[in-house]
Amino acid sequence: MGETVQPVTVHVAAAPSSLPVLRAVVAAIAAAADLTIDEIDDAMIAVEEAALLVLGHTSTELTFVAGASDGSVDMFVSGDDTKGTWSAKDLESSLAFRILSGVVTNLSIDADRPGLQFSKRSATS
Numbered sequence: 001m002g003e004t005v006q007p008v009t010v011h012v013a014a015a016p017s018s019l020p021v022l023r024a025v026v027a028a029i030a031a032a033a034d035l036t037i038d039e040i041d042d043a044m045i046a047v048e049e050a051a052l053l054v055l056g057h058t059s060t061e062l063t064f065v066a067g068a069s070d071g072s073v074d075m076f077v078s079g080d081d082t083k084g085t086w087s088a089k090d091l092e093s094s095l096a097f098r099i100l101s102g103v104v105t106n107l108s109i110d111a112d113r114p115g116l117q118f119s120k121r122s123a124t125s
Contacts, residue, residue, distance in 0.1 A: 002032055002033035002034030002035070002068060002071060002122075003032050003033065003034075003068075004067075004068060004069045004070075005029050005032050005033060005066075005067050005068040005069070006067055007065050007066065007067035007074075008025060008029065008065070008066055008067065009063065009064070009065045010022065010025055010063070010064045010065075011061055011062070011063050011064075012061070012062050012064070013060070013061065013062070014054075014055055014058050014059055014060050014061055014062050014079060014080070015055075016052075016055065018051075018062060019048050019051055019052075022047045022048065022051055022062075022064050022077075023044040023047060023048055025047075025064065025066060026043045026044055026046075026047045026064075026066055026073065026075065027040055027043070027044055029066050029067065029068050029073055030043045030044075030068070030073045030120065032068060033068035033069075033071060033072070033073055033122065034071065034122065034124075035071070035073065035120065035122050036122070036123070036124075039120060039122055039123070042103040042104070042120055043073055043075075043103075043104075043120040045099065045103055046075070046100055046103050046104045046118060046120060047064065047066075047075060047077065049096045049097075049099050049100040050075070050077040050100055050116045050118065051064070051077050052096050053091060053094065053096050053097060053100070053114075053116060054077050054078060054079045054114045054115065054116065055079075056083075056084070057079060057082055057083055057084055057085075057086050057114040058078075058079020058080055058081055058082065058083055058114045059079075059080075059081060059083045060080055060081065061079070061080040062077065062078070062079060062080075063076075063077070063078045063079075063080070064076070064077050071121060071122035071124065072119050072120065072121040072122065073119065073120045073121075074117075074118075074119045075117070075118055075119065075120070076115065076116070076117045076118075077115065077116050078110065078113060078114060078115035078116075079113065079114035079115065081113075081114075082113055082114055086113065086114050088109045088111065091109060092109075100116070100118065103120070104118040104119060104120050105118070105119050105120070105121050106118060106119045
């Protein structure tokens, strides 16, 4: 079983150009947690899809929090403000949400502000 990684918080501009930074952070944490290459790839897809969903509803900053324990990487992506309507019903019908829900566990939507919480668990844990 991989090592425990204390939660890491990263603040980036609310722009598509920030997504590689989030992917790199989650890849490093997932690797430390001993996830397989495919599971690490799923975690990177998940953070990117979650960030894209939040990007559509926030204007200045994304916050990404990730940590690992017991073979699971726990992640939270949120925006600093709400631009437009943040609706769970609208999110759940989007392709990005369906992709996200297919590669993670424990997916939940923050009802108060743009934010998604989810985990990627190792199949061997």
